[in-house]
Amino acid sequence: MNLAETGTRTASSPTQAIPVAAARGIEAWHVPSPVVPMIAIAFNFEGGAAQDPEGKAGTAQMLARLLDEGAGDLGSDAFQEALAARAIELHFHAGPDSVGGSLKMLVKHADEAIRLLSLAVCEPRLDPVAIERVRSQMIASLRYQQNDPGVMASRCYFREAFPGHPYSRPSSGTTESLAAITRDDLLAMHKALIGRGGLKVAVVGAVEADGAAAMLDQAFGRLPEKDPLKPVPATHIHDLGRRIVVDLDVPQSVIRFGLGGVAWRDPDFIPAYVLNHILGGGAFTSRLFQEVREKRGLAYSVGTSLTSHRGVAMTWGYTATKNERVVEALDVIGEEINRLIADGPSDDELQKAKDYLTGSYALSFDTSTKIANQLVQIAFEGLGMDYIARRNDMVASVTQDDIRRATGRTFANGKMLVVAAGRPVGF
Template sequence: MTALRWMALALGLALVAARAEAVEVKEVTTPLGIKAWLVEDSNAPVVALSFSFASGSADDPENQKGLTSLTASLLTDGAGSLDAQAFKQRQEDASVALSFGASLEYVGGSLRLLSAHRDEAFELLRLAVTEPRFDPDRVEQRRAQMIVGLSQADQRPAAVAQRTMMATAFAGHPYGANVSGVRENLQTLTVQQIKDRAASVLTRNGLIVAAVGDIDAAELSRQLDRAFGGLPAGTGRPELPDWTPPIKSRTVNIERPVPQSSVLIALPAIPRDDPDWHAAVVLAHILGGGQQSRLFREVREKRGLAYSVSSALRSQRKASLFVVATGSASEKVADSLRIIKAELVRIREGVTEQELADARTYLSGSLALLLDSSSSVANLLHTLQVDRQPRDYLDRRAALIGAVKAEDVRRVARRILREETMTTVVVGKPAGATATAEP
């Protein structure tokens, strides 16, 4: 483990140790109007930054799928006068870790640095976002890597199940891009298209920043204006279309010659700002949130039908899904699905007070245990901003979870867990299943 990672871990553990106390999240506004959330902590000389630009792969034009992901992957492959190798060496010399990636709705980045190297770290960030090179040889290398990665994912049932679920649940919507189309588009993307996409994405409008560590508000303000101040203001992302949830159940079976099948069940859920959101979080935990959950007990522990089983909420700006995931020996898939669907029906009738109390305790106390580094804390603060939550949300979360009643869980279960809206994807070779063409 590098010195930087040890320092980051030490800072994260210090923050966890202080979790009983309220964490002060400051809002910093720079002279150029860039806003950021900041948690100051000088216990270790480390700073972690998590940030994003408000446009992602769902915004790719129809004949340019993969463009945003390819563009993001190239942002640290040389900038300004530094080619890819020189840029990488500068990061290593200063113990700086800078990375970018694209999701459906954002191009995100992370920066980790020793506070003694702040100037060098933020200068590298400035170069990456304002002067990326997009050298043709690096474009070709990244393009090839992405195509190989997509082809390798074709051999992993879980990855095929995930992409098929998205393509099926979001058919006709930008969230459901077809992977084969991405591969074809990647072959034809030009350097100019990549440069144009970078210019449209990398703007100050919609920029979200979270910082944690050994830096005060004045210094963070100076460094943010230095790194991002040269970007154009921008006009904001185009609004994605609304999603129309499915109104009938669908099952997609994709044959793969593997002993273990991957299964996903997706149901339209509720948006992040819905008053029932925390009841839905409790529901997901009681149903499939760990070894005490109903699904784990009924599917794995009692009957040995699956290697893993879980349920979780997945939220995007235009849609939210409640997803049950399991991996089962192919000959046991039918029985696993039967038990899972029976549990989805049964939980609609309600949960016990003991289940509710256990879920409240776990969800209220477990979050701090996940924040084991400065980077994880910064990522959480960034996610809260993306989700448009208030700065004091971490102080209020336990009370919000604690206020959930059994009737709230029953109500949200009846809202979400409806068989007529269910999308089921099975990838493998389950007994009795007929292969279905992939979307």
């Protein structure tokens, strides 16, 4: 089948995603969108940096960066030239629990784009020259980051929050661990992670369902099943209530803080998500933004987000302020958390949060690429194909009782693990 001839003439919304009957058990969702003659594909393989071998942190990320550095009969330069000649966008990335990627192309170049994607995932060359180039780039980046307070604070936070756990290791590795990674390690990681088992795919754009199925068969059909991954142990944030300094000679400290969280698959995730919006996720309207920035001028930016990994969920926060005002800023943050624990939000505050979260959700789907990325993440989390249709109703139905339950599960007694990179006074 010529993939460039599979365009559709019927438009659909992301709530009308349909399963694709791809061969060999590949789980995929499809949204036809004929407005622009383009196709976007997003995909995730189960397993990421948490699968890195002991002492070789950064293996999964190095592999992701090498997948488009030559594949099949094409060396690195030839592969990149083949992409550029047809304006094909192909990217790979690695996170704690997955290696994934995205592909975007014009319909008329679909055949070549899918061929290159198939080569990248099925036959990466992992040439020694490319390995050394990527290794050098990653090490140079790490050395540059040694004086970045934000990077240093985040690395310290995860190291102290999850001691001995795979999440304690930096996904980008260390200079020592990157130097230790061999080509055999990369081949073993490819075998462990890049297979049809646990693969989730979304296809959005000017292509019919049978055309999408043909694409997926050609792109991923040659992949083998893979052996079960090492299980990622469940964990929790250690040393809540502790404050840690990463000593850097800078006039402003960068702060990272965390409390408990609720996983995306958990029934209490939506109430926790609304609660987080009220505390620090609501940009200009959140309590932390109003109290820390607007009323006191302690920081330019401050906020929180819910982070959900396979082995842990947490409420993750950030800000930065003058060394002399770090303690004051943290006191204000702690006071707002304790106010929510004691009193919860007002009814008006809760309603405004729900109105914003339901009204803004459509902005997550304003391009084919965004739709594909959202769908593949929903599939990866096992939330069901109807999640997009259900999500706003779930947000709108959150009650004060739901918020109180989520507050108990996330904030508990209000203690935080805090890392400040700088020279905070009185910390």
